[in-house]
Amino acid sequence: MAIKSLVSGMRLTGYYFTHHKEILTQEYPDNRETLTFGERFRGEVVMPHDENNEHRCTGCTACEIACPNGTIKILTKMEVGEDGKKKKAIEKFVYHLGMCTFCNLCIVACPTDAIKMSHDFEHSVFDRKQLTKVLNKPDSKIVKGVE
Amino acid sequence: MELEQPAISDTGDFTINMGPQHPSTHGVLHLKVTLNGETIKNVEPHLGYIHRSIEKMSEASTYRNFIYLTSRMDYLSAHMNNQACAMVVEKGLQLEIPPRAKVIRMLMSELTRLASHQLWWGALGLDLGAITPYFLGFRDREEILDIFEETCGARLTMNYNVPGGLMYDIHPNFVGKVKTFLKNFEDHLPEYKQLLTGNIIFEERTKGVGILTPEDALSFGCTGAVARGSGISCDVRKWNPYDGYETVQFEEPMETGCDCYSRYVVRIREMEESVKIIEQLIDNIPEGEFQAKTKVVLKVPKGEYYTRVETARGELGVYLVSDGSSNPYRIKYRSPGFSNLAALNTMAKGNKIGDLVAIMATLDLVIPDIDR
Numbered sequence: 001m002a003i004k005s006l007v008s009g010m011r012l013t014g015y016y017f018t019h020h021k022e023i024l025t026q027e028y029p030d031n032r033e034t035l036t037f038g039e040r041f042r043g044e045v046v047m048p049h050d051e052n053n054e055h056r057c058t059g060c061t062a063c064e065i066a067c068p069n070g071t072i073k074i075l076t077k078m079e080v081g082e083d084g085k086k087k088k089a090i091e092k093f094v095y096h097l098g099m100c101t102f103c104n105l106c107i108v109a110c111p112t113d114a115i116k117m118s119h120d121f122e123h124s125v126f127d128r129k130q131l132t133k134v135l136n137k138p139d140s141k142i143v144k145g146v147e
Numbered sequence: 148m149e150l151e152q153p154a155i156s157d158t159g160d161f162t163i164n165m166g167p168q169h170p171s172t173h174g175v176l177h178l179k180v181t182l183n184g185e186t187i188k189n190v191e192p193h194l195g196y197i198h199r200s201i202e203k204m205s206e207a208s209t210y211r212n213f214i215y216l217t218s219r220m221d222y223l224s225a226h227m228n229n230q231a232c233a234m235v236v237e238k239g240l241q242l243e244i245p246p247r248a249k250v251i252r253m254l255m256s257e258l259t260r261l262a263s264h265q266l267w268w269g270a271l272g273l274d275l276g277a278i279t280p281y282f283l284g285f286r287d288r289e290e291i292l293d294i295f296e297e298t299c300g301a302r303l304t305m306n307y308n309v310p311g312g313l314m315y316d317i318h319p320n321f322v323g324k325v326k327t328f329l330k331n332f333e334d335h336l337p338e339y340k341q342l343l344t345g346n347i348i349f350e351e352r353t354k355g356v357g358i359l360t361p362e363d364a365l366s367f368g369c370t371g372a373v374a375r376g377s378g379i380s381c382d383v384r385k386w387n388p389y390d391g392y393e394t395v396q397f398e399e400p401m402e403t404g405c406d407c408y409s410r411y412v413v414r415i416r417e418m419e420e421s422v423k424i425i426e427q428l429i430d431n432i433p434e435g436e437f438q439a440k441t442k443v444v445l446k447v448p449k450g451e452y453y454t455r456v457e458t459a460r461g462e463l464g465v466y467l468v469s470d471g472s473s474n475p476y477r478i479k480y481r482s483p484g485f486s487n488l489a490a491l492n493t494m495a496k497g498n499k500i501g502d503l504v505a506i507m508a509t510l511d512l513v514i515p516d517i518d519r
Contacts, residue, residue, distance in 0.1 A: 001347075003347075005346050006346065006347060008345070009279075012279070012338055012342055016279065038293075038297035039297075040296075040297065040298070040299070041296055041300055041301075042300040101304070102304075103306045104300055104306060104314065105306075108314060
């Protein structure tokens with residue numbers, strides 16, 4: 001009985017030894033091209049810009065308030081719009097990747113869908129300064145109609 | 148000074164340090180083990196290597212923000228930890244969550260429990276010197292983590308529960324993928340038994356080892372599979388049902404052997420029960436909202452609130468004191484790992500040093516849960 005239990009276990013081990021394709025292993029980083037993620041996968045916060053270099057961020061700081069780690073800092077400026085009225089706009093959307101825990105609370109808090117999570121997960125850099133990012137591109141503007 | 152003590156006492160006792168960097172402690176746990184020859188005379192756990200003051204940090208966060216921190220306590224039961232915190236806020240706000248959110252929470256909890264037990268099973272085999280279980284356990288866990296990644300956005304620290312329900316609705320592929328997983332796992336669970344349960348070496352190393360009497364289990368406040376392996380019924384899902392557990396049929400697995408083997412069998416049977424619960428729920432997810440309507444800034448009325456859930460390791464309690472502001476005044480977590488670790492000395496005394504690894508493995512400790 002005792003020997004039988006050992007042989008039975010060894011048989012299973014031997015089965016997987018000879019059928020190694022049934023065990024899931026990924027040959028990372030060689031499979032970078034074929035890596036797939038779920039669409040909700042949380043890599044890092046990005047601010048999508050359209051082809052006119054326009055984003056959807058109004059600078060309302062809802063994400064800054066929602067962030068539990070102080071990862072986001074929004075610097076605003078006053079801009080004169082086409083109608084001659086003064087309007088608040090973002091100067092810099094600073095994102096400290098090094099402090100981010102990818103909890104998704106900022107994305108949920110954003111009323112205008114200006115930020116989203118990208119699938120980029122390889123964050124390692126040689127200099128910590130590179131982890132502080134400005135998400136709005138230079139000379140970018142807010143999309144018309146987003147209030 | 149302790150350092151000036153002789154290495155070996157007159158009676159032949161000597162002390163060795165196991166950890167904080169030891170593969171079988173599964174984290175930074177430091178055990179000061181007093182031995183006489185190979186026999187354990189005393190085990191003294193030293194904690195604090197991974198203390199992050201999560202309770203204090205919670206006091207500085209708002210009621211929406213503190214939940215994500217608890218994913219970092221018992222990271223293998225991240226969903227249940229989040230659920231306990233969301234529940235305590237809901238209790239304070241007297242908020243009823245939609246039926247759809249309840250069912251999805253139950254499904255996610257049971258999937259988390261399965262994933263946690265699969266990792267435990269693999270690590271147990273590895274601790275006792277068998278490497279195949281590790282690969283097989285991780286193979287099945289990977290499928291569950293893929294389901295989490297698709298629906299929650301993360302594989303381990305999900306942060307899927309928010310006060311009032313869930314952050315997102317389930318992904319359209321969720322039901323199909325869970326069904327595929329259940330079908331695969333039905334074929335794989337017998338392999339678990341073939342490899343370890345009936346194995347003579349495994350039985351010799353676990354049967355009669357690490358005895359924890361029911362009286363001791365009660366007095367140390369052990370919960371989860373550790374207490375159930377000593378014949379104590381303590382499943383929060385049965386005794387104090389939450390989020391709809393009263394509507395599903397399942398058994399509370401119990402063994403009376405009080406040894407490592409009993410705790411092992413309890414966990415294997417728990418996996419079968421989790422599969423049963425998922426099978427009952429997966430075709431009956433109610434339609435409707437996944438989140439109740441809440442205010443932007445949550446303010447829990449002044450008072451004290453306590454909720455508890457059954458994590459993969461036992462009972463997690465969240466005690467909240469509110470002063471009526473938007474931050475918790477005090478948060479206290481009653482974590483299962485801390486109480487279960489308290490029983491380690493009683494279980495290990497008189498056993499051999501090699502058995503300590505088996506005892507630790509069946510306690511299923513997660514060190515960040517003990518230290519917080």
